[in-house]
Amino acid sequence: MIIASNYTDLIETQRIVVDFPKQGGNGLWVHGLAGSGKTTALVARMLALIKEGVRPDQILVLVSDRSQRETFEQALAHSTWFINGSVTITTFYGLCQRAVALFWPLVSGSAGFKHPELEPTFMNVESTQYHMARILQPLVQENGYFADITIRRERLLSQLIDNLNKSALVGFAPQEIASRLISAWAGSEHRYASYQQAQDCAMRFRAYCLAHSLLDLSLTTQLFVELIYPSRAYKTYLAEHVRHLIADNIEETVPVASDYIAWLQPLCASSVLAEDEGGGYRIFLGADRQAARNLGERCSQELRMDSLPGINPDILTLANRVCSVMHLPQANISAVGDARRAVLGQRSERYWVGMIRWIANEIAHLVEAGCAPGEIAVVAPYVSEVMRFALEEELHERGIGQYLLRPATPLRDDVIVRAGLTLARLAHPTWASSEAVLRTLPVEDLAEMLGVMLANLDPVRARLLAESALPQGNMALTDLSGQVQATAAQAGMLWQRLGFQLRERYEALRTWLADYAGREQQPLDIFLSQIFGELLTLPGYGFYLRADLAHSYSRLVESALKFRLAGSAGAGSGGFSVADDPGAIYTAFVLNGLASAEYIEDRLDEALDAVILAPAFAYLTRGLRSRYQFWCDLRVDGWWNRPNQPLTQPYVLSRAWQTGRIWYDADEDQARREGLGRVLIGLAARCSGGIFLVSSELGINGEEQSGRLERILQNALLYSQNNNPI
Amino acid sequence: MSAAANHLPAGFQLSQHSLSTYQRCKRRFWLRYVQRQPWPMAEGEQPLEYQQHLQRGVIFHRWLERAQLGLPVDLQVNATDDPLLQSWWSAWKSFDYALLPHEVLLSEYPLTIGLGAYRLYARYDLIALQREGRAVIVDWKTLQAVPSLKTLRTRLQTRIYCYMLACAGNILTQGAPVAPERIEMCYWFANEPEATVYIPYSRANLEDDRVLLTELAEEIAGAPEEAFTKTERQEYCITCAYRTLCERAGTSGSPRAAEWLDEDVDFALDLERTPAVDW
Numbered sequence A: 001m002i003i004a005s006n007y008t009d010l011i012e013t014q015r016i017v018v019d020f021p022k023q024g025g026n027g028l029w030v031h032g033l034a035g036s037g038k039t040t041a042l043v044a045r046m047l048a049l050i051k052e053g054v055r056p057d058q059i060l061v062l063v064s065d066r067s068q069r070e071t072f073e074q075a076l077a078h079s080t081w082f083i084n085g086s087v088t089i090t091t092f093y094g095l096c097q098r099a100v101a102l103f104w105p106l107v108s109g110s111a112g113f114k115h116p117e118l119e120p121t122f123m124n125v126e127s128t129q130y131h132m133a134r135i136l137q138p139l140v141q142e143n144g145y146f147a148d149i150t151i152r153r154e155r156l157l158s159q160l161i162d163n164l165n166k167s168a169l170v171g172f173a174p175q176e177i178a179s180r181l182i183s184a185w186a187g188s189e190h191r192y193a194s195y196q197q198a199q200d201c202a203m204r205f206r207a208y209c210l211a212h213s214l215l216d217l218s219l220t221t222q223l224f225v226e227l228i229y230p231s232r233a234y235k236t237y238l239a240e241h242v243r244h245l246i247a248d249n250i251e252e253t254v255p256v257a258s259d260y261i262a263w264l265q266p267l268c269a270s271s272v273l274a275e276d277e278g279g280g281y282r283i284f285l286g287a288d289r290q291a292a293r294n295l296g297e298r299c300s301q302e303l304r305m306d307s308l309p310g311i312n313p314d315i316l317t318l319a320n321r322v323c324s325v326m327h328l329p330q331a332n333i334s335a336v337g338d339a340r341r342a343v344l345g346q347r348s349e350r351y352w353v354g355m356i357r358w359i360a361n362e363i364a365h366l367v368e369a370g371c372a373p374g375e376i377a378v379v380a381p382y383v384s385e386v387m388r389f390a391l392e393e394e395l396h397e398r399g400i401g402q403y404l405l406r407p408a409t410p411l412r413d414d415v416i417v418r419a420g421l422t423l424a425r426l427a428h429p430t431w432a433s434s435e436a437v438l439r440t441l442p443v444e445d446l447a448e449m450l451g452v453m454l455a456n457l458d459p460v461r462a463r464l465l466a467e468s469a470l471p472q473g474n475m476a477l478t479d480l481s482g483q484v485q486a487t488a489a490q491a492g493m494l495w496q497r498l499g500f501q502l503r504e505r506y507e508a509l510r511t512w513l514a515d516y517a518g519r520e521q522q523p524l525d526i527f528l529s530q531i532f533g534e535l536l537t538l539p540g541y542g543f544y545l546r547a548d549l550a551h552s553y554s555r556l557v558e559s560a561l562k563f564r565l566a567g568s569a570g571a572g573s574g575g576f577s578v579a580d581d582p583g584a585i586y587t588a589f590v591l592n593g594l595a596s597a598e599y600i601e602d603r604l605d606e607a608l609d610a611v612i613l614a615p616a617f618a619y620l621t622r623g624l625r626s627r628y629q630f631w632c633d634l635r636v637d638g639w640w641n642r643p644n645q646p647l648t649q650p651y652v653l654s655r656a657w658q659t660g661r662i663w664y665d666a667d668e669d670q671a672r673r674e675g676l677g678r679v680l681i682g683l684a685a686r687c688s689g690g691i692f693l694v695s696s697e698l699g700i701n702g703e704e705q706s707g708r709l710e711r712i713l714q715n716a717l718l719y720s721q722n723n724n725p726i
Numbered sequence B: 001m002s003a004a005a006n007h008l009p010a011g012f013q014l015s016q017h018s019l020s021t022y023q024r025c026k027r028r029f030w031l032r033y034v035q036r037q038p039w040p041m042a043e044g045e046q047p048l049e050y051q052q053h054l055q056r057g058v059i060f061h062r063w064l065e066r067a068q069l070g071l072p073v074d075l076q077v078n079a080t081d082d083p084l085l086q087s088w089w090s091a092w093k094s095f096d097y098a099l100l101p102h103e104v105l106l107s108e109y110p111l112t113i114g115l116g117a118y119r120l121y122a123r124y125d126l127i128a129l130q131r132e133g134r135a136v137i138v139d140w141k142t143l144q145a146v147p148s149l150k151t152l153r154t155r156l157q158t159r160i161y162c163y164m165l166a167c168a169g170n171i172l173t174q175g176a177p178v179a180p181e182r183i184e185m186c187y188w189f190a191n192e193p194e195a196t197v198y199i200p201y202s203r204a205n206l207e208d209d210r211v212l213l214t215e216l217a218e219e220i221a222g223a224p225e226e227a228f229t230k231t232e233r234q235e236y237c238i239t240c241a242y243r244t245l246c247e248r249a250g251t252s253g254s255p256r257a258a259e260w261l262d263e264d265v266d267f268a269l270d271l272e273r274t275p276a277v278d279w
């Protein structure tokens, strides 16, 4: 984003935001399209407040995610000439978590925790999923829960967790989950049982958390909302800590956050709230545009930012035409452009790979013409591993880098994570009897690990080595030193083919693991750190001087540590039992594909100057902007359909939903069209140069694709060509 | 002040820890603070104990912050089965708050000031001041050994904390700057509370520190990447997590783990303020 360094660089409406009174408890509601300069105005106001002598730590900036926080932090960073002090820039959940940790003694007794004397343990995504899985497993196996639902286990878990989150973020009792879902369900009554089972899982999970002082997102939020911020102690604390409120992207906030802002406003000397018209992409995460709009309307003043310094009217006009074709509300823009000028290229290929190749060629032309790769984005409804790989290869051939932005990366998808866990399995032979997925070690997994951990070992040689090294009987690498009679002949031939240098390294790895297996066992995260330091970073091994590879490995270590800490919170009285090895449980959990998490390191590194590949949702919610966008896979249903969520329903579990109403197909259709309209307007508002429309008749697996969005886009362009009023 | 060299962006955040690290090992500064290079090797020789110590430090600071806010803490404190944490707590209970000014009392207070092209950040355990009188910075130290008074006086933390309060204290007093002569740095040691020291500050100190910090910032700003070299004092490498990346894994001597531990406790405290879930 552009940060105006100077008051004079601001446009008129932005100056109004900066000059808005800083005393007297007034609230200003600023709204406009993405790119209309709202955030720039908020940043300028923050800096102006400090310049005028406000204590920086008494300014609270509420943002919708970490990437937005960075925008404000960058602004502070670039203003060293007068900034003294630290502004509190946080997400609503960050605020909740910090407050719960601090005010814990106020709530631990009254909230029903079995051990109020213990400190709370905040769970990350993986730990929450794990503990829910632990509750779910016997219910599925012994009680036949969710037998009628065909869905992958990780999706089942995330929906069960999502229900609890919705109750906390929307502000209804968790006991109401099933009744809300049932009352809106238009299909067969068979589904009722699944909803009741989802309810049961939610309550069991909550009881489990209360028994073990574990705090997931839902419990943390509920504690803050119901017990902490209404308390006198918190109000006293606030009086010292918050005098001015700045909230950006309120349309992405959840209803209880809107309530909090409404409660906080009169306690502040000033407040400015900004809303991105057409936003509200996080509806699946509980965002409520209407609650945010109500909040805005209660402010003493309103300001619409209607000048569009960062917006290309041609592209927005195209998005508006699409909305018009779909009978949806359009973006409110003053200048109407020419939709045809927005489209710089269009292509429909027969095959999916042809589409990828065409995109890569067009990108290469843009780069040749002087466009930086980082100014180009390829946006699809979702991005598979195959797509990431295929485009990356094509771009790589053309000397261009690619940066994948995904909302969450399953840990299992990372080759270094898998290799690290294979090592862990070899060092802990007893794990093989604990979890089904740990019972056998496929030769492919072993070959992959050897290829990662031993330097300069290509896949073919790694496979050869793995075939000989594969554990026989117990989970330990085969001794290929040549000193064991049974394997001596085989080893001799093997090393002749692979090179004797490799023998030394392999044997050092094998003996390190065997020694470790004979010692007192350490937690998994410590094991991973130890072998990393004592072997893997030495000459001849995979991480020797490889700073670039350490990110993934570090992510694994950190994740295993957090998992252990969350699990051991209830050790002895629940959590992991004494017999459990958290390392084995964690390893099985990751290998079963149940763990996914987002880490700070996943943030876009602008210095990379690479083409961004992103699902539309991730692109829109990270506040990205590009000069050129490729809207690709236009025939894929994902542009239309929301994910199949048989156990939850974001619209029904929202605050706006009227109890007793039924969710019909017409509601679903309307919701889909509105969602698509929002996405296209959002993308259009974030593109300054032009867009490329790309599709393929056959999908990634060779299936015919319907092309509904593509047809609508063609219609919209046709109308523009005929100059047909819509 | 010269413009920042292009590897460190303008506004880059320095802290007492990053600058102390820079003084001890430029390479570690580069890796840890500029590159944010993960290198998941255990920092100490006893990794589990090291982790527990970090965790203990975080909990202790949390308890102090609660107590400072007047929140009841006894339930959690009495329930801990960690004898060290218990002994720290009972030691703290005998800390004489009457010796501190009390018009403004701020715990876990973050402050940032400009330093040339960069920013200098500190999070104060406790600032206690009288608007027209004394201003005492209290730092609760959970180090195993108590450094000498001379070490504490010249310690970068002492210099930076006092300097920053002198530069930006006006935002706390809501007007008058905090004159350097009014500032004291108090180090309290959980393992040896009787060794508590108060170190006075002065205008001369302020000028010296301004020169030192400005020079340090300029040196960093002007340095190309190659200038961030490995330390010559290899005893620092023994427990440094980057020792294999630097090919210093075989270094022998007496380790200086406490130096990095102090830095890591601070890191963990800042990390605690970053929730794991993005919302």
Ligand code: SF4
Pocket (backbone or CB within 6 Å): B025, B026, B027, B028, B029, B031, B229, B230, B231, B236, B237, B238, B240, B241, B242, B243, B244, B246, B248
């Ligand atoms: S190992 Fe030694 S040289 Fe390398 S960063 Fe650490 S202290 Fe510096």
